Amino acid sequence: MVLSSPPLAERIRPRDLSGFIGQSHLVGEGKPLYRALQQRTVPSMVFWGPPGVGKTTLARMIAEVTERPFYNLSAVSAGKAELRRIVDSVKGTAAVNNSQPSLFAAPNAEAPAEGVILFLDEIHRFNKAQQDFLLPYVEDGTITLIGATTENPSFEVISALLSRMQVFTLNPLTSAEIEQIIARGISALAVDIDADAIHFLANYANGDARAALNLLENAARLYRAAAITVEHLRDTLQSKHLRYDKTGEEHYNTISAFIKSMRASDVDAALYYCARMIDSGEDPKFIARRMVIFASEDIGIADSDALTVANDVFRAVETIGLPECQFNLAHGVAYLATAPKNRAAGDGYFRALDDVKEHGNLSIPLQIRNAPTQLMRELGYGDGYQAYTDESLLPEAIKGRRYYRPHPRRSMST
Numbered sequence: 001m002v003l004s005s006p007p008l009a010e011r012i013r014p015r016d017l018s019g020f021i022g023q024s025h026l027v028g029e030g031k032p033l034y035r036a037l038q039q040r041t042v043p044s045m046v047f048w049g050p051p052g053v054g055k056t057t058l059a060r061m062i063a064e065v066t067e068r069p070f071y072n073l074s075a076v077s078a079g080k081a082e083l084r085r086i087v088d089s090v091k092g093t094a095a096v097n098n099s100q101p102s103l104f105a106a107p108n109a110e111a112p113a114e115g116v117i118l119f120l121d122e123i124h125r126f127n128k129a130q131q132d133f134l135l136p137y138v139e140d141g142t143i144t145l146i147g148a149t150t151e152n153p154s155f156e157v158i159s160a161l162l163s164r165m166q167v168f169t170l171n172p173l174t175s176a177e178i179e180q181i182i183a184r185g186i187s188a189l190a191v192d193i194d195a196d197a198i199h200f201l202a203n204y205a206n207g208d209a210r211a212a213l214n215l216l217e218n219a220a221r222l223y224r225a226a227a228i229t230v231e232h233l234r235d236t237l238q239s240k241h242l243r244y245d246k247t248g249e250e251h252y253n254t255i256s257a258f259i260k261s262m263r264a265s266d267v268d269a270a271l272y273y274c275a276r277m278i279d280s281g282e283d284p285k286f287i288a289r290r291m292v293i294f295a296s297e298d299i300g301i302a303d304s305d306a307l308t309v310a311n312d313v314f315r316a317v318e319t320i321g322l323p324e325c326q327f328n329l330a331h332g333v334a335y336l337a338t339a340p341k342n343r344a345a346g347d348g349y350f351r352a353l354d355d356v357k358e359h360g361n362l363s364i365p366l367q368i369r370n371a372p373t374q375l376m377r378e379l380g381y382g383d384g385y386q387a388y389t390d391e392s393l394l395p396e397a398i399k400g401r402r403y404y405r406p407h408p409r410r411s412m413s414t
Contacts, residue, residue, distance in 0.1 A: 007213075007214070007217065008185050008188060008189065008213045008214070008216065008217040009052075009209070009210045009213045009214065011188055012181075012184045012185060012188050012213070013056075013057050013060070014057060014061075015060075015061065015064060016061060016064070016065070017034065017037060017061065020054065020057065020058075020061070021054075021173070021177050021180050021181055021209075022053060022054055022171070022173045022174070022177045022209075023053065023054055023058075023170055023171065025171070026058075026168055026170070027058070032166075032168065033058065033062075033168065036062070037061065037062065037065045037066075040065060040066050040067075041066065042062050042066060042117075042144060042146075043144070043165070043166050044138050044143075044144050044145040044146065044164055044165040044166070045145075045146055045147070045165050045166045045167070045168055046123065046146075046147045046148075046149060046153045046157060046162070046165050046166070046167045046168070047059070047146065047147070047148045047149070047168055047170055048149055048150075048151075048152070048153050048167055048168070048169050048170065049150070049169060049170025049171065049172075050150055050170075050172050050207060050208060051150060051208050051210060051211070052173070052205070052207070052208030052209045052210035052211055052212075053170045053171065053172060053173055053207065053208070053209065054170060054209075055121075055148040055170060056072075056119070056121065056148065059072075059117070059119040059146045059148065060072075060119070062117065062146065063117045063119075066117070068115075068116055068117050068144070069116040069117070070116070070117050070119065071086050071116060071117070071118045071119065072119045072121070073118065073119070073120050073121070074120075074121045074122055074125075075120055075121065075122045075123050075124070075125035075126045075130075076121075076122055076125050078120075079130065080129075080130055080133050083118075083130070083133055083134065084133075086116070086118060086143070087137055087142060087143070090115060090116055090142050090143070091142065115137075115141050115142045115143050115144055116142075116143060116144070117143075117144045117146060118143045118144070118145050118146070119146045119147075119148070120145060120146070120147045120148070121148045122148065122149065122150075123147030123148060123149050123153075123156070123157060124149045124150070124151040124153075124156035124157070124283075124285075127321075128158055131157065131158045131161050132158065132160075132161075134161060135158075135160055135161050135164075138161065138164050138165070139164060145161075145165065147165070151283070151285070151286075153167055155289075156285075171207075172206070172207025172208070173205070173207045173208070173209055174207075175202040175203065177209075178201070178202040178205045178207070178209055178212055179198055179199075179201075179202045181209045181212065181213065182198055182201050182202065182212055182213070182216060183198075185212075185213045185216050185217070186198075186216070189216070189217065189220045191220045191224065191227075191228060192227035192228065193216075193227060193228040193229075194227060194228070194229055194230075196229070196230050197228050197229050197230050197232070197233055200230045200233055200234075201215060201216060201233065204233070204237075215233060215236060215237065216228075218236050219232050219233050219236040222235075222236055223236075251282070254273055254276055254277055254280075254282075255273075255277065255286075255287075255290060257269070257273045258270060258273035258274055258277065258287070258290070259290065259294060261273055261337065262291075262294055262298070262333065262336050262337040263294075263298050263341065265337055265338060265341070266337065267333070267334055267337035267338055270333050270334075270336075270337040271330060271333055271334065271337075274287060274329055274330070274333050278322070278326060278329070284317045284321075284322060284325055284326075284329060285314070285317055285318060287317075287329060288310075288313050288314040288317040288318075288328075288329065288332070289314060291310045291313060291314070291329075291332050291333070291336060292307070292310040292311055292313075292314055294310070294336055295307040295309070295310035295311075295336060296345070296346065297343065297346050298341050298343060299336065299339045299340065299341055299342065300341075300342045300343055300344060300345045300346060301342055301344065301345055302339065302340035302341055302342035303339045303340055306335065306336055306339050309331075309332055309335050309336070310332060310336065312332075313328050313329065313331065313332035316328040317329065342407050343407070344404060344405055344406050344407050345404070347405070348403040348404035348405065349403070351403040352401075352403045355398055355401065355403075359395075359397060359398065362395030362396075362397050362398065363395055363396070364395060365393060365394075365395065365396070366379075366380045366381055366382070366383055366384075367382065367383055367384040367385045367386075367393075368382075368385060368393050369381040369382060370382070
């Protein structure tokens, strides 16, 4: 049987910082990860950033440089059983049968005193119980945990575990950085490609190197006999055999259509776009989180219960997961789409924020300042304070401003 070669992104993955592109705020000379690799010691950490920006590559570099056993698991498919086998192996009580052997150390290699490195991709997919299981082993150093996530770890990683990890934020790659990576891919594939096609690839990637390399590789496979052009890339994108990319244009178009359908109170369209996202593999928590934002941004005080409903939907989705949480999403979507809309609160806040940015820290009127000491009282802090007054309590320079402009219950602000 002939084994297929690894994807292009895997074949050209750099092994050390000399070949790493991007994230200079973390890996530049003197920066945190540069120093960690230089000192050959690392804490448990979370890499938070969009797809295709180097999270897995950095984790493998750390294992390579520190010469520690490396286990690579995906939270999508792994569970406590896999974690327990790794822990047992480190403690010498069982052999590990790791389905994803390390590139850098054999799974049964003797663990050094500081323990092994466990790279857990998509750590946000682990539930609370699975994360709780890791906690004591991270705490005692049996495991140095490196988690990767596209979601805000403040929401997705339990506080007890997060407090023992350092969070590093990775940025989308720039077009120039993507083009450098594309150049490596072109060299590895030994294909011809014109400058316009390279520019198209860099723009299409939207900061995700893997997306650019996958498209390049698929186009090279289909059009190897010719120099790859923009038209070849566009035709390749239309292939039904390519995996749906949840981080590409379709992702943003669909979530936009979903929000705008709820805003227009078109419940049927909102349910359709919600179902379309779920069927495409979208994380239901992403949808639920946008619903929580929508409840305050678009419905606001027209129906304050909407925020309670949206929060309850998010918690239900988080607790139950797919496929059952589709009922919770449908419940929430129908409620939010049919609720009255009023953006007055949010619009008022951003008008106030404009003044904050323009005027800076204006002097707060004396009568509403806190007066906990005798000196402050002697300086007039709190003088003339009345709990109920029609007087504007804004700073003098903007006194009388009206940020909050109520709208009829079912209206939208302009």
